[in-house]
Amino acid sequence: MTESTDNRPAKPPHRRALREAFSIQLVLLAAALLLAVVVSSRLGYLTVGFTDVLRIIAAKLTGQAALTAEMDALLPVVVLEVRLPRILCAAIVGAGLAISGTVFQGILLNPLADPYTLGVSAGAAFGASVAILLNLGFLGFYSVPLFAFIGAAATLFFVIILSSSGEGLSSNNLILSGIVVAAILSAGISFLKYLADEHVSVIIFWLMGSFASRTWADVALTAVAIGTGFLVMLFYARDLNLISLGNRTASSMGVDTARVMMMLLITASVIAAVCVSVSGIIGFVGLLVPHMVRLITGPDNRRLLPASLLTGAILLLGADTVTRAVLPTEIPIGVLTALIGGPVFCYIFWRRQKMLRGDAS
Amino acid sequence: MNLRLEQVGFCYGDQKIIDDLSMDLPPGLFYGILGPNGSGKTTLLDLLTGHRKPTDGRILYGDRELSDVPRKQLAKEMALVPQNFYVNFPFRVREVVMMGRYPHIPRFRPPSAEDDRIVAEAMSAAQITDYAGCFVTELSGGEKQRVVFARALAQNTPLLLLDEATSSMDIRHSIQVLNLVAQRVRAEKQTALAVMQDINLAGMYCEHLIFMKHGRIVCHGPTQQVLNPDTLRRVFEVETKVYDEPFSGSAQVVFKK
Numbered sequence: 001m002t003e004s005t006d007n008r009p010a011k012p013p014h015r016r017a018l019r020e021a022f023s024i025q026l027v028l029l030a031a032a033l034l035l036a037v038v039v040s041s042r043l044g045y046l047t048v049g050f051t052d053v054l055r056i057i058a059a060k061l062t063g064q065a066a067l068t069a070e071m072d073a074l075l076p077v078v079v080l081e082v083r084l085p086r087i088l089c090a091a092i093v094g095a096g097l098a099i100s101g102t103v104f105q106g107i108l109l110n111p112l113a114d115p116y117t118l119g120v121s122a123g124a125a126f127g128a129s130v131a132i133l134l135n136l137g138f139l140g141f142y143s144v145p146l147f148a149f150i151g152a153a154a155t156l157f158f159v160i161i162l163s164s165s166g167e168g169l170s171s172n173n174l175i176l177s178g179i180v181v182a183a184i185l186s187a188g189i190s191f192l193k194y195l196a197d198e199h200v201s202v203i204i205f206w207l208m209g210s211f212a213s214r215t216w217a218d219v220a221l222t223a224v225a226i227g228t229g230f231l232v233m234l235f236y237a238r239d240l241n242l243i244s245l246g247n248r249t250a251s252s253m254g255v256d257t258a259r260v261m262m263m264l265l266i267t268a269s270v271i272a273a274v275c276v277s278v279s280g281i282i283g284f285v286g287l288l289v290p291h292m293v294r295l296i297t298g299p300d301n302r303r304l305l306p307a308s309l310l311t312g313a314i315l316l317l318g319a320d321t322v323t324r325a326v327l328p329t330e331i332p333i334g335v336l337t338a339l340i341g342g343p344v345f346c347y348i349f350w351r352r353q354k355m356l357r358g359d360a361s
Numbered sequence: 362m363n364l365r366l367e368q369v370g371f372c373y374g375d376q377k378i379i380d381d382l383s384m385d386l387p388p389g390l391f392y393g394i395l396g397p398n399g400s401g402k403t404t405l406l407d408l409l410t411g412h413r414k415p416t417d418g419r420i421l422y423g424d425r426e427l428s429d430v431p432r433k434q435l436a437k438e439m440a441l442v443p444q445n446f447y448v449n450f451p452f453r454v455r456e457v458v459m460m461g462r463y464p465h466i467p468r469f470r471p472p473s474a475e476d477d478r479i480v481a482e483a484m485s486a487a488q489i490t491d492y493a494g495c496f497v498t499e500l501s502g503g504e505k506q507r508v509v510f511a512r513a514l515a516q517n518t519p520l521l522l523l524d525e526a527t528s529s530m531d532i533r534h535s536i537q538v539l540n541l542v543a544q545r546v547r548a549e550k551q552t553a554l555a556v557m558q559d560i561n562l563a564g565m566y567c568e569h570l571i572f573m574k575h576g577r578i579v580c581h582g583p584t585q586q587v588l589n590p591d592t593l594r595r596v597f598e599v600e601t602k603v604y605d606e607p608f609s610g611s612a613q614v615v616f617k618k
Contacts, residue, residue: 019471110449238468241463244452245460247412248407248410248412248443249441249443249446253440253463254436254464299450299452
């Protein structure tokens with residue numbers, strides 16, 4: 001084996017090229033997302049022309065009613081009040097699940113982690129089931145999402161308490177506590193379903209996830225929660241890189257590991273809880289997207305997080321559009337993502353294994 | 362800067378890992394820490410980096426208590442090459458070495474040409490320039506250790522802590538890494554503190570040895586004074602012969618079967 005011992009100068013061109021390539025990737029992803037929003041606004045029971053969609057959106061944004069003057073008066077209502085809230089909700093939830101999954105995989109040092117690893121989904125499902133079963137309608141339409149959120153938050157709190165020791169948080173403890181708590185809650189949910197009798201279908205449908213009849217209020221809520229969470233994650237992205245080298249190394253490099261882990265854990269879990277409470281349980285986005293994106297951007301969280309955000313948004317929006325407008329009957333989005341995501345994950349995993357085997361031989 | 366330990370103790374639960382340690386570590390020397398498994402060597406390094414806090418006593422860095430020095434600043438003062446190193450994510454070698462610059466680069470600023478130069482120098486010194494674009498997950502144990510060593514070099518600190526940093530390296534790379542550390546200590550008046558298993562390598566490179574057992578210091582002092590059969594019997598419970606070896610120019614140890 002020959003090794004160079006020469007003092008070759010740094011290779012900044014390489015790094016600059018990398019940064020430029022990354023900027024291009026982000027711009028392309030953002031453009032793809034915008035295109036996906038417009039295209040899916042066209043599709044549905046009523047097909048709206050491409051330019052009409054642009055004019056409806058432009059009219060709304062600029063306040064110039066003249067742009068939509070000669071159109072069927074129904075179209076702007078369909079696009080603005082029915083389709084766009086649902087489309088944006090799906091995109092934002094997709095983004096949220098993807099960045100939440102990225103952060104969970106990062107702090108738990110486990111590529112199998114996803115937004116639901118700590119039992120957040122089971123907690124939310126339990127909360128929602130309780131609300132549905134007891135027919136709690138005091139907050140009208142919002143009581144189920146609210147209960148789901150409370151369930152998720154309480155579960156997170158309990159899991160963190162259960163897994164903390166004097167040493168701070170350890171990823172093995174967190175995963176184990178999450179699995180145990182989720183198992184208990186699942187049994188609880190089964191019991192609630194058993195008690196629910198005629199309500200059981202409502203519970204089942206809620207759990208399978210849906211973006212049907214989302215409103216602008218949902219869009220605003222998720223956008224604020226996920227936008228804020230994303231900024232927090234970006235702030236700690238570099239520390240998260242160091243944490244992936246192990247806590248001891250990270251803390252010798254100036255990272256307050258306990259604090260950073262706690263902040264990121266809470267942020268990622270709150271995002272997951274908000275997503276679940278708005279849309280039900282949608283699996284595989286949070287697991288799959290970080291994996292796919294990591295293949296392209298590499299594991300540096302400063303690149304991984306923004307790219308996952310956009311990719312998650314595009315994918316979930318695409319899936320929701322398929323179930324809403326392409327398939328003859330709407331199937332629950334959670335089922336669809338698992339049906340598509342599962343095989344895709346198998347494929348990626350199989351290819352990676354094949355590649356590794358190929359390298360070894 | 363001077364490091365001083367004053368009656369430092371550390372308990373893990375009700376188990377005493379470090380017990381009443383007091384010593385002065387003046388700068389500009391290559392220190393070696395020797396002791397049997399489980400004698401508290403790694404915990405001592407953890408206390409020095411601030412990863413763990415002493416449960417008794419205090420550690421002074423210069424005239425300040427170590428726990429009062431902000432972490433970010435400490436990361437510019439000392440770098441650690443940890444014993445175990447695993448990465449679950451496929452970072453490239455260059456990216457890992459660049460992480461050594463993080464304490465010097467503000468959070469949202471890209472690395473400067475100067476950072477690039479330091480990273481290239483560190484990689485060249487650790488002889489990993491050829492792997493710069495490889496995934497660190499695909500390297501062998503010894504190669505990974507050299508990457509981690511380069512990362513610590515890139516951190517560019519006056520104090521370097523090595524926790525069995527050459528344990529997976531072949532002898533050529535071990536010697537090369539230790540030469541590099543010794544040279545930094547001699548030429549640039551830096552300080553190195555190395556936990557080691559190989560007593561002969563310690564005898565060759567370290568100017569000052571610290572022998573630990575059961576969380577206590579058995580003895581410490583200049584290598585020529587403390588490296589003797591009596592110390593080794595007390596610390597490791599093995600029979601040895603220690604002699605001056607002209608080829609390496611240092612005290613060497615042979616063991617009885």
